[in-house]
Structures are given as structure tokens and as C-alpha cells.
Amino acid sequence: MTFDALATHAVRDELERRIAGGHIDDVRLIDERRVAFEVFGDGRLTLVFSMIPNDPRIYLTSNKVRRGTDTVTPFLLLLRKYVRGSRITAIGQPRLERVLVLRLATHPRTGTGDVALIAEATGRRTNLILVDEHESIMDALIRLPKSVNAVRPILPHLRYIPPPREPKLDPLDSALGLTLERAAHGAECTAWSLLVRLVDGMSPLAAREVIARAGGTTETTAVEVTRWDDVASALHALAAPIETGEWEPSIAFAGDDWRAFAPYKLQQFPDATVRTFQTMSEVVELTGTARSASAPRAISSAPRAMLKQPLVEAIDARLEQLRRKRGSLERSLASADRANELREAGEAILASVTAIEPGAASFEWNGRRIDLYPTLSPVQNAEAYFREYTSARDAKTIVPPLLDEVAAEIDHVAGLSVHVTLAERDDELKAVRGELTSLGLQLDHGKGATRARDQKRKQEAPKGAYRRDNVDGFEVLVGRSALGNETVTFKLADAGDVWFHTRGIPGAHVVLRTNGKPQPPERIEQVARLAAAQSAAREEPRVPVDYTFKRYVRRIPGALPGRVTYREESTVFVNPTATAGPTASSGRA
Numbered sequence: 102m103t104f105d106a107l108a109t110h111a112v113r114d115e116l117e118r119r120i121a122g123g124h125i126d127d128v129r130l131i132d133e134r135r136v137a138f139e140v141f142g143d144g145r146l147t148l149v150f151s152m153i154p155n156d157p158r159i160y161l162t163s164n165k166v167r168r169g170t171d172t173v174t175p176f177l178l179l180l181r182k183y184v185r186g187s188r189i190t191a192i193g194q195p196r197l198e199r200v201l202v203l204r205l206a207t208h209p210r211t212g213t214g215d216v217a218l219i220a221e222a223t224g225r226r227t228n229l230i231l232v233d234e235h236e237s238i239m240d241a242l243i244r245l246p247k248s249v250n251a252v253r254p255i256l257p258h259l260r261y262i263p264p265p266r267e268p269k270l271d272p273l274d275s276a277l278g279l280t281l282e283r284a285a286h287g288a289e290c291t292a293w294s295l296l297v298r299l300v301d302g303m304s305p306l307a308a309r310e311v312i313a314r315a316g317g318t319t320e321t322t323a324v325e326v327t328r329w330d331d332v333a334s335a336l337h338a339l340a341a342p343i344e345t346g347e348w349e350p351s352i353a354f355a356g357d358d359w360r361a362f363a364p365y366k367l368q369q370f371p372d373a374t375v376r377t378f379q380t381m382s383e384v385v386e387l388t389g390t391a392r393s394a395s396a397p398r399a400i401s402s403a404p405r406a407m408l409k410q411p412l413v414e415a416i417d418a419r420l421e422q423l424r425r426k427r428g429s430l431e432r433s434l435a436s437a438d439r440a441n442e443l444r445e446a447g448e449a450i451l452a453s454v455t456a457i458e459p460g461a462a463s464f465e466w467n468g469r470r471i472d473l474y475p476t477l478s479p480v481q482n483a484e485a486y487f488r489e490y491t492s493a494r495d496a497k498t499i500v501p502p503l504l505d506e507v508a509a510e511i512d513h514v515a516g517l518s519v520h521v522t523l524a525e526r527d528d529e530l531k532a533v534r535g536e537l538t539s540l541g542l543q544l545d546h547g548k549g550a551t552r553a554r555d556q557k558r559k560q561e562a563p564k565g566a567y568r569r570d571n572v573d574g575f576e577v578l579v580g581r582s583a584l585g586n587e588t589v590t591f592k593l594a595d596a597g598d599v600w601f602h603t604r605g606i607p608g609a610h611v612v613l614r615t616n617g618k619p620q621p622p623e624r625i626e627q628v629a630r631l632a633a634a635q636s637a638a639r640e641e642p643r644v645p646v647d648y649t650f651k652r653y654v655r656r657i658p659g660a661l662p663g664r665v666t667y668r669e670e671s672t673v674f675v676n677p678t679a680t681a682g683p684t685a686s687s688g689r690a
Contacts, residue, residue: 103361104157104222104385105304106197107340111348111364111381112159113194113201119143119161124188125205128180130172136229136242137166138184150220151389152229152242157222158389159201160382176240179231183207183216183239190215196343197272197302199223200264223264224640225522226250232261246424248511249518251605252641267642267676269301272340278333288323292332295323298678300336306361311335313369339365350384351377362388409521412534416518419540420511427507433492434500440493446471447486454479513583513661514540516607519637520582523609528565532582536662567593572627576614579635586610586663596652599625601632602665604645604672608636610663612651626673634677642676 123142131137131149138148140161147166151158184205191204199222206215214234221228229242238259245255253262270277281299288295296308303311309319314335317326326332342348348364353373360373362384367375378384449466450457450473457464457479463472473482517533524530566585570577578593580586586609590600594612599620601611611632613620625648633644649670657664 103304103306103363104159104199105307106199106302107304107307107343108362108364108381108385109159109194109199109201109222110197110343111350112385113192114342114346114348115161115380115382116148116192116201116203120146120148120189121192122189125184125186128177128185129166130174130177131166133172134242136177136180140189142189149386150229150242152220152222152227154225154227157199157220157224157227158385159220159222160385160389161380162382162386164386176231176242179240183231184218187216195263195266198264198266219261221264226264226640228255230255230261236261246511247605248508248515248607249637252638252644265642270299272300272302272336273344277336278330281332282329285323285326285329290323291319292317292321292323292326293319296332296336302340306363307339310363310365310367310369311339314338319369348381349377350379350381351375352384352388359388409524409530412521412530412537413518415537416514416521419514420518423507423511423514427504427511430500430504430507433496434504437493437496437500440490440497443486443490443493447483447490450479450483450486509657509660509664512607513664515637516586516663517583519607519635520580520585520609523635523639524581526565529568529581530565532565532585536582536584540661570631572613572631573624575616575620575624577628577631578610578612578614579631580610580663583661583663590651590654590663590665591656594651596650598651599628599648600651600654600667601628601646601648602667603633603636603638604647606636606638606644608632608638610665611635626675629673630675630677633675636677639677643674644677645672645674647672 120140120142123140125138125140127139129137129139131151134153135149135151137150140146140148144163146161146163149158149160149162149166151160184207187205187207189203190206191202193202193204194200201220201222203218203220204215205217216234216239217232219230219232221230226245228245231239231241233239238255238257238261240257241255243255244257245253247254253264270280274280277300281295284299285292285295290298293305293308293312296303296311297305300308311332312318312321312326312335315326315328315331342364349366350362350364351366352362353360353367353370353375355370355373360370361367364381364384366377367373378387449469449471453464453466457473459478460475461473462475463470465471473479474485477485517537520533521530524533566582567578567580567589570579578589580589589612590610594600595614597617598615599613601613602608609632611628613624613628629646629648632646633639633641636644638644647667647670649667653669654665654667657666
């Protein structure tokens with residue numbers, strides 16, 4: 102992905118020039134991940150939000166973008182109500198963040214306050230969110246419940262919280278060269294990866310460009326750089342258009358295929374043909390419609406991606422079914438609070454049989470209005486209220502266990518989704534596929550998923566369900582599926598081994614085999630980072646990871662494989678991609 106923070110700045114500047122103050126005349130859903138807005142600003146243009154995970158794109162085009170689906174979603178209905186007919190009052194971007202904010206003055210016919218469209222081009226969590234004037238979420242292109250993103254759920258009525266930021270160095274800081282030189286001492290990494298870790302807004306592409314302009318290569322290590330002032334100067338030059346707006350969008354081509362695009366003239370590909378363009382939107386649109394096999398991605402992963410697709414679609418379909426079921430149960434439980442009110446209404450109708458006029462739609466009782474079905478007699482209306490009362494009363498005892506069961510299955514299926522995404526080998530993917538099949542999900546190449554009867558028989562973990570790693574000479578076991586989690590925790594781990602799992606976030610069970618030896622905080626944090634990297638929060642900068650001795654981990658009786666409770670835990674907050682020393686924790690293990 103090369104739509105990074107600098108590319109976002111370049112697009113923001115272009116939108117500011119061309120559509121600020123313009124009106125949004127129409128909204129179209131191209132597909133489930135792409136939305137188009139017809140804007141009348143600097144002429145009639147189309148603003149496209151392509152919010153595809155790990156390949157987000159935002160751009161303006163003069164081409165007509167046709168609707169690609171007839172699906173009408175709740176999010177689309179909200180966009181039609183609040184965004185269509187609105188005026189763009191401001192276009193903002195948090196400095197060096199991959200977030201774009203369109204402030205909109207809604208049409209007077211809505212009778213509501215102003216709204217904002219927030220595009221988060223943040224890798225796997227890429228999303229388009231509509232918020233009201235009080236920063237409450239109205240809806241999102243992709244809803245993220247707590248079971249999927251425990252750190253930052255995206256759901257209607259929750260308060261919008263911006264993506265978390267790591268404290269990093271500003272690329273335009275005058276003292277940047279000296280700071281980088283100090284950080285490079287003893288750093289065992291490449292120079293460009295040091296920039297990604299320390300400098301705000303640096304994607305891998307931008308960091309490699311900086312090192313190339315300073316005379317290095319992608320293989321140059323941090324300790325091999327002798328003139329960090331040259332690196333700082335290259336950083337200043339790359340980031341200067343944030344202040345000046347003087348971008349130079351370009352695409353690097355290898356033959357007829359493109360290798361990378363950027364809002365600056367690419368210099369890191371000496372064998373490529375680099376072509377510059379007038380606007381960043383041209384670059385983003387062109388590379389999006391002509392995706393190339395030479396784009397930076399592993400060719401060998403393409404067949405595996407095809408194998409993953411039906412699994413992902415089946416999981417998504419099942420999660421949607423479960424969430425609808427949970428919503429129905431929650432509504433039933435909410436009606437339980439009205440049980441006494443329903444009973445009293447039925448009693449009031451029976452007490453007023455002679456006073457109720459035939460065909461009446463309501464009547465007054467002790468200052469309270471009681472609605473009636475005009476086609477039913479008073480006695481039949483009373484019986485209807487008593488039936489509703491019985492259902493509401495029973496819901497208090499029947500619904501809570503069902504809600505717990507649905508919540509547990511949502512967590513379990515969401516965990517399997519993480520394992521599918523992280524599968525690196527065919528045997529790992531086969532292991533997860535087998536578990537999905539045992540749950541009753543029909544994996545028929547994207548035609549959805551249906552639920553068969555639960556199969557709770559004991560299963561053996563197949564090859565690929567877990568893997569063995571090594572940290573500082575100590576063996577580490579990593580679950581690669583739900584059965585793999587069950588196996589590493591309850592069949593392979595000893596009581597004195599240290600068990601890790603992200604707190605409240607789907608992910609792998611990770612076990613550090615200690616051989617009875619105490620573990621230093623550095624090693625605890627290193628394994629915690631591994632656990633965070635094998636979770637749904639692997640792209641978050643600060644992930645809570647619990648760890649405890651395996652003896653304190655227990656199965657949940659009757660639950661699906663890998664479902665556990667634990668105690669005596671400590672928590673460490675880690676960055677899954679960091680390589681620095683440990684952060685604070687209570688260090689009980």
C-alpha cells in the first residue's frame with residue numbers, strides 16, 4: 102500500500118482547491134467497500150472513497166462512476182439523507198495521519214445539525230464513518246463491534262474516537278539529524294525501518310525514498326549511515342509540501358506495469374521509468390484501475406488469497422447472522438422492562454370492556470393512553486396484551502443465557518477470522534477450514550454460509566493448527582486455529598509455562614516454555630509482542646496483552662475449543678511492530 106500519510110496530504114490539498122465550498126449532489130454505492138459522491142465544485146466531479154483494506158484510495162475524477170450494486174444499506178440511507186444535498190464547509194486532516202475529514206453543512210430539509218465524513222485509510226481498519234455535530238457515530242461503511250476491535254469499536258451511537266497516535270519525531274524538526282544519529286547507535290535494523298519507527302508519517306516506501314536520496318539503499322543498516330544530517334535534509338525535502346502544497350505526484354513503471362506511486366518524484370527505483378502527473382488523484386485513479394502483477398506484493402500469495410476468500414466470506418456471513426440474532430435478542434430483553442406495563446394495559450382493557458367503543462384505536466385509563474387494534478374486540482385486545490406480557494416476562498430468564506451463547510460464538514468465529522487472515526501456509530489454512538466446517542459453515546466458494554447442527558465432539562488438532570517458534574533459546578508455541586489454541590494450552594504447555602493472550606481481543610494462545618526458569622521483563626515483552634502480532638489488534642500501536650502461568654488457565658465447560666478463563670494475570674502494553682526495550686508491567690511471571 103502506498104496511499105500513506107503524505108499521499109493523504111496531497112489529496113487533501115487537491116480537495117481543498119477543487120471542491121471546498123461545493124455541494125454534494127448525489128451518493129452512489131459502487132460496492133460494499135467503495136462509495137462515490139457527485140460534487141459540484143470546480144466543475145462537476147466525482148469524489149471516490151475506495152476503502153479496501155490494505156489498499157485504500159481517495160481521489161477526484163471527472164469520469165462518471167457508475168453504481169455497481171443495487172444493495173441498499175443502512176449506511177447508504179444515512180448518506181442519502183444527510184450527505185446528499187449538503188455543502189462541504191471544510192476539509193481537514195490531522196497532521197501526518199492517514200485520516201481525511203469532510204465537514205458538511207446539511208440541507209435544511211433534514212432538520213438536523215451538521216455532520217462529518219471521516220475517511221480512515223489505515224490499513225486493515227480502513228473505514229468511512231459518518232458522525233454528527235457532537236462527534237457521535239451515526240454509522241460506518243464497515244461496523245466494528247467490540248468482538249472485532251475491542252480497543253476501538255465503530256458502532257452507531259458510540260462516541261467517535263480518532264485512531265491512536267504514537268509519539269514520533271516531526272520530519273520537519275530542525276534537530277532531526279542529531280536525534281536520529283543518537284537513536285541509530287547500537288540499532289540492529291535497516292536505516293529505513295528506523296525511520297518508520299521513529300519519524301511521523303513515514304511509510305516504508307517514503308522511508309526507503311529518504312534513504313535513497315541520502316545515498317543509501319534498502320540494505321543500508323542504521324549503524325552504516327555516517328551522515329544523518331543528509332537523511333534529515335532528505336526528510337525535510339520530502340515533507341516540505343505539507344507546508345507549501347507543492348507536490349510532484351509520480352508513478353514508477355517497470356515496462357507497462359507500475360511498481361509504486363507517491364506524491365513526490367520517486368528516485369529509489371533506478372531501473373524504472375518515472376512519470377510525473379498534475380494531480381495526486383490522477384496517480385491514485387490510474388494505479389487503482391490498472392493493478393499490476395509487479396506491484397509490491399508476494400506473487401506466491403495469490404493462490405492462497407484465493408483459498409482464503411471463501412473462508413472470509415463464510416465467516417463474514419456467519420458473523421452477520423449472529424449479530425442480527427444478538428440484536429433480536431437484545432430487543433426482546435429490552436421489552437422485558439415493559440412487562441408490568443403490558444399486564445396493566447390488559448387488565449385496564451378488561452375493566453373497561455363496556456366503555457370501549459367498537460373499532461376504537463385507543464382509550465384513556467387513569468390519564469394513560471392505551472393503544473388498541475381497531476379490528477379486534479376489547480377482550481381480544483386484552484388477550485393480545487397478556488400474550489406480549491408473558492413473552493416479555495419470560496424474556497428475563499430465557500434471553501440472557503442465549504445472549505451469552507451468541508456472544509461466545511461471535512468471539513469464537515471472530516477469532517477464526519484472525520487465524521484465516523494470518524495463515525501463511527497451506528496446512529494452517531486447511532486446519533482453520535476444517536474447524537469452520539465442523540461448526541457447520543458451508544464453504545462453497547463465496548455463496549455464503551449456513552448453520553448446521555453444532556458438532557461438539559472432541560477433535561484432534563491437525564497439522565498446521567499450531568507452530569513452534571524460538572525466542573532467546575526458549576521454545577514458544579503459537580496457536581494457528583481454535584483447536585491449535587486448545588492444543589498448545591492444554592496438551593503441550595506445562596503448569597509452569599507462561600501463557601499469553603491479547604486482553605479482550607481475538608487472537609492466538611501463545612505459550613513460552615520456561616523449563617522452570619524465571620523470565621526477565623525483556624523476554625516477557627518480546628513474547629507479548631508476538632501474541633499481539635497474532636491478534637485482531639496487530640496493526641494497533643498499543644495493544645494490551647495478558648500473561649500468567651499456564652496453571653491459572655481453565656477451559657470454559659461446554660464451550661467451543663480455545664475458550665478459556667484465567668486469573669493471576671499481569672498486563673503489558675506493547676507495539677506489535679516495535680523492536681525497542683520493554684514497557685512497564687507488573688511482571689508477575
